[in-house]
Amino acid sequence: MELQIEHLYKSYRTKEALQDVSFTLHQGTYGLLGENGAGKSTLMRMIATVDFPTKGAIKYDGTDIFLMDEEYRNLIGYMPQNYSVYPGFTAREFLEYMGTLKGISKEKLKTRIPEVLEFVNLSDVADKKVKTFSGGMKRRIGIAQAIINEPKILILDEPTAGLDPKERIRFSNIISDMGKDKVVLLSTHIVSDIEAIANELLVVKKGKIVETGNVDGLVQTVQGKVWETIISREIYHQLRKERSIIHLKQMGNDVQVRYVGDEYSGVDNSEVEPNLEDYYVFAGGILEESEE
Numbered sequence: 618m619e620l621q622i623e624h625l626y627k628s629y630r631t632k633e634a635l636q637d638v639s640f641t642l643h644q645g646t647y648g649l650l651g652e653n654g655a656g657k658s659t660l661m662r663m664i665a666t667v668d669f670p671t672k673g674a675i676k677y678d679g680t681d682i683f684l685m686d687e688e689y690r691n692l693i694g695y696m697p698q699n700y701s702v703y704p705g706f707t708a709r710e711f712l713e714y715m716g717t718l719k720g721i722s723k724e725k726l727k728t729r730i731p732e733v734l735e736f737v738n739l740s741d742v743a744d745k746k747v748k749t750f751s752g753g754m755k756r757r758i759g760i761a762q763a764i765i766n767e768p769k770i771l772i773l774d775e776p777t778a779g780l781d782p783k784e785r786i787r788f789s790n791i792i793s794d795m796g797k798d799k800v801v802l803l804s805t806h807i808v809s810d811i812e813a814i815a816n817e818l819l820v821v822k823k824g825k826i827v828e829t830g831n832v833d834g835l836v837q838t839v840q841g842k843v844w845e846t847i848i849s850r851e852i853y854h855q856l857r858k859e860r861s862i863i864h865l866k867q868m869g870n871d872v873q874v875r876y877v878g879d880e881y882s883g884v885d886n887s888e889v890e891p892n893l894e895d896y897y898v899f900a901g902g903i904l905e906e907s908e909e
């Protein structure tokens with residue numbers, strides 16, 4: 618199974634939202650990372666066929682998805698950004714409604730609905746009205762409707778927005794499991810979400826894909842470049858001009874700093890294990906510089 622994005626462009630009247638975007642997705646979990654307005658939703662809307670590219674193609678195993686029509690729509694599950702659920706429905710009624718819209722038979726829904734409710738951990742509230750649900754529960758019912766047709770491609774736009782830390786972990790577990798037999802593509806502007814959920818990273822910046830790669834592989838590229846040190850405020854003011862700062866903690870008159878780059882001389886540094894945030898800040902720094 619392969620989903621190919623080929624030289625994709627999308628322009629709105631006054632805005633080039635995507636410019637020459639190309640990449641290929643296979644089975645696995647992909648995280649689309651980028652700031653607000655970078656073009657993530659635009660890209661996902663086109664992969665979900667709810668919007669059309671201005672130029673370029675999206676192909677599923679070599680066939681243009683817009684020509685596959687119904688056949689492709691049966692293969693995908695999509696949760697748009699700010700997904701809202703009809704509040705008057707119970708969870709079960711909502712899934713019956715969405716399942717019917719997707720053309721699933723009543724017979725099949727009888728077994729499939731309990732399965733998806735179990736999967737997203739909502740079995741015990743199946744007959745409660747959705748309006749009584751927390752934000753995280755609503756998000757989980759959004760995923761349930763997206764997977765009800767057993768999609769081969771699952772597209773989740775900002776699925777973790779507004780979730781509390783406990784829901785975030787529950788959610789990560791649910792999504793990581795799904796990448797085993799599907800293409801899962803999710804967007805976020807939170808780096809740690811990618812690390813917790815995705816194996817592959819796609820960084821979007823101003824309508825372009827500026828980086829792609831395996832999360833562990835990318836993190837390894839900053840191995841030996843991430844440091845922690847406790848220094849005075851004066852030294853910190855100098856250090857921050859010369860290195861990318863990841864994290865800062867006040868410690869009385871001193872500050873504890875995590876930074877990425879070459880080891881800063883003249884202070885006591887401890888080398889620390891890198892994470893995706895370190896990589897992202899480091900790579901972001903490089904990208905900004907090369908743009909100038």
Ligand SMILES: Nc1ncnc2c1ncn2[C@@H]1O[C@H](COP(=O)(O)OP(=O)(O)OP(=O)(O)O)[C@@H](O)[C@H]1O
Nearest residue numbers: 629630632634651652653654655656657658659660
């Ligand atoms: N229907 C539209 N008409 C005009 N401009 C649009 C439209 N949809 C998106 N844009 C613009 O295209 C750019 C990309 O928007 P998009 O929503 O894809 O970004 P995003 O990365 O998903 O950010 P966010 O997380 O804020 O949604 C933005 O500048 C946005 O203002």
